[in-house]
């Protein structure tokens with residue numbers, strides 16, 4: 001039986017199948033680890049879609065709050081058994097490396113789209129009797145945007161390639177997502193600026209891009225927490241974030 005709630009579930013309420021990760025306890029109340037369960041919308045009793053979050057962007061994809069009220073889970077629903085204390089969660093995090101490369105790829109697509117709009121517009125728009133791309137300030141802007149895009153592409157392709165035989169490498173996936181998500185925000189913002197007042201209007205896709213792209217430093221692991229992931233991989237150390245985490249680690253090392 002499962003009880004609890006989960007916020008910000010992408011596709012919640014629309015997807016039929018829900019894969020739910022939850023703590024598993026045996027009949028005596030001993031913690032067995034984190035397991036993965038399948039539940040089916042409108043069929044599994046106790047699975048309730050509570051509300052849709054009003055997001056600033058990416059409005060084509062719903063984000064739902066889901067409640068589990070005495071949700072009955074037969075043994076056949078357990079698709080990922082709890083494996084030891086933290087293994088189930090670790091498996092989930094490994095699978096997340098694909099999601100991170102995927103999210104970075106969407107951010108990359110948005111930044112490329114914004115850049116292409118800016119490239120065309122700066123040729124078309126004339127001020128002081130010249131296309132605005134004849135001003136060096138604008139040229140350097142376009143050059144910087146293209147550099148950010150090229151670097152993001154390299155990181156995304158490298159991370160994706162690392163997952164050829166399984167899931168992408170944890171550090172590469174995190175590096176790619178951090179860089180791409182942060183620079184996509186920057187490039188969209190710069191493109192919007194190059195459109196002047198038109199960029200601030202809702203007539204152009206840029207305002208939507210600016211709202212959509214803002215998500216990617218947050219969902220799927222924030223840019224800050226992913227920096228912890230990168231550092232942990234580089235230093236080959238666990239970097240506990242809880243107050244007592246370091247003392248527990250030290251005590252374990254002393255054993």
Ligand SMILES: Cc1cc2nc3c(=O)[nH]c(=O)nc-3n(C[C@H](O)[C@H](O)[C@H](O)COP(=O)(O)OP(=O)(O)OC[C@H]3O[C@@H](n4cnc5c(N)ncnc54)[C@H](O)[C@@H]3O)c2cc1C
Nearest residue numbers: 007008009010058063215218219220221222223224225241
């Ligand atoms: C559009 C969207 C879709 C999402 N889809 C899903 C989904 O399908 N499934 C799902 O499970 N979740 C989903 N999420 C949730 C998302 O994973 C979380 O929002 C994200 O991990 C951040 O958690 P939080 O919102 O609780 O922020 P918090 O953890 O409260 O963070 C607040 C701030 O503190 C910073 N911070 C927190 N801890 C640290 C630390 N140790 N070091 C440095 N800085 C820190 C964060 O970086 C952030 O800036 C989605 C979110 C969004 C916006």
